[in-house]
Amino acid sequence: MIPFLKVALTNLFSKPSTVKYPYVPVEAKPRYRGRIAYDGDKCVNCGMCVKVCSPGAINRIYKDTEDGQDITYEFDHTSCTFCGMCQDFCDEGAITLTTDYHMVATDPEDLIVRGVCHKVNPKGNISCNTDLCVYCTLCAKKCPSGAITVDRAAKTWTVNIGKCTKCGACIKTCPKKAVYFAEPKPQVVVCGDDCVYCTLCAKKCPEEAITVDRAAKTWSFDASKCVQCGKCVAACPKKTLSFADGE
């Protein structure tokens, strides 16, 4: 009892160790996982976050728009475990768990973070109807990435598909309305001859569209499940996966 008395009396004449919290703001430590911040511009709607979220706190609402879809992501903080898996699995860096810990609400709606990801329907490649084209070179001049080359003398019109960003500036500027987006062809993932059946692509696929059987050395792809996020192509160690037009 005597040592405790000593501590009590020394405490009485020393400064209290209390943090004067509501009057003095307190910052959380740098890696604290608090309120989720979602950046819809970066998101590619791969759905990996929804898949890894163990309490099922992420919800997607789809809404069709003129040129694609608006996908509203709802992060429900009354359901979240703040494990940070969605952040870790988001390759695009669209999800971050901020250090904001002030998640107190009288209305549960305040605890839901919403963000809209806009997905444009895939467009076909730029092409030119040479029957209408007068080779005025306006489209080439307007192209922001310099993907179009027009030779007035030789009367040729070529487009570099690799450079084209499908912005549509050439279509708007064409006086003859000759430039257009060709009908999109369904994109599929194809596997080349170098495949070693490592299953990495299957593991990375958020929609389980790829199945690889290591023993039987088969690689199969389900086009109906694919969302064309490109994760498998990026993950392939042999660089043998690629997008292709077709069924």
Next chain:
Amino acid sequence: MINVLATIKIIVKTLIFPGAFFAMAAGLLLAGIDRKVLARMQKRIGPPVMQPTYDFFKLMGKETIVPHAANRRVYMAAPVVGFVSLAVMMLFIPIGGWCAFTGDADLIVILYLLTIPAVALIVGGSASGSPFAGIGISREMVTMMSYELPLIIVFLAVAKKVGGDQLFFGFRAITNWQIANGPMIAQLAMIPAALAMLLIIPAEVGTQPFDVAEAETEICEGPLIEYSGAPLGLFKLNTAVKMLVMTSLFTALFLGGITSGIHTGITLWGIAIVDHILRALIHVAISAVITVVSMTTIHAATARLKIEHLFKFYWTAVTGLALISLILVWIGF
């Protein structure tokens, strides 16, 4: 006419000073000081000094629930009886050498009145019909038995010291003796009794190491388990007023007459009001110091005892201290 004035005086004494209102205000203030100093001893900032007052007023505004199993009348009357007895006790205890009522056997009356708040707690708890309250009241009874014995011996020692050949139980005699011979605590023979009294105060009030009867973490506040709203507020008020009563009792017994030297000579309606106010303020300040010494420091440095340890502690250590004083006084020190 004189009768009317006397009646008004008695009513003022009972209801305002030093009765109900003064006891309430000073008791709540002491409880606040206790909580604040305790917090500082635990390296916290602690609640405002007004906190027990806020608690009291909040409880007054809460819904009062009477359980089905309870005896409604006894259940509601118990805290009131406790408070009334405490307020009456304040009339007998001298404040700055002056007390409202005085007689030849004040200490005996106080001894009986002191048991009433504890009995009120026991009766109220048993009326609530909760098994937790059952455990609580059995503990409260044991606690009462433990501190009553040394308390009686302390009273005897003081009475013998004042009386010489006989026993003087009146506060007027005790105060006058102390004005003449200096405070009781300065007497060598009375120091053990004063120590014993300091150790009796926390048990009587029911603060930390001796709050076995109301242990909120193990038996859910014991006798108070079913109480809510205004009766609970009154019980909390009783605890606070007990602090004032017990510390005042210590002041009267061992530090009596310290403030009796104050004379400003200002009178209103024939009463020396300024003197009374000054003395009351000094009295409350002394009470606060005793609260901090006897309750807060012990609270901060100890954990709750078991009921058998409490009983053993009071009937050996504290009774021993009181007995030493009594024997020393008896043989003439």
Next chain:
Amino acid sequence: MFKKIIAASTAKSPWIYHINTGSCNGCDIELVAVLTPRYDAERFGFKLAGTPRHADIVVVSGPITSQSKDRLIRTLEQVPEPKVVVSIGSCPKSGNVFKGSYSVEAPLDKYCKVDVSIAGCTPKPEAIIEGLYKAAQILKEKREAMNK
């Protein structure tokens, strides 16, 4: 005037009763941490009450298991008016990772009105202080509504 004093005191003296309905203890520890010298919620008059009869604010943690459901409802009924229910952590509001289990009966909203919900798994003690402070203000509003 007396009623005004009572309403003002109600906001300054909220007593907490904590119910654990199958929580992992994370939220419970953080709630206790709020009362330690470092955070010291007693500055605002918060105190842990031993019985629901003394409580003003009921703090519920855990995903409400089937076993604790009846006890929770009974305890909530024992609290005298005015009372405020605070859910702490994700579990009482949704069931968190236990959602959909055969033995979990979340959310708490099915049984009573949740006045303040503190999100986090577990919330920081600062967030809990903030939530309880908000709860105390709601308590005062409820007391004032009782006057009318």
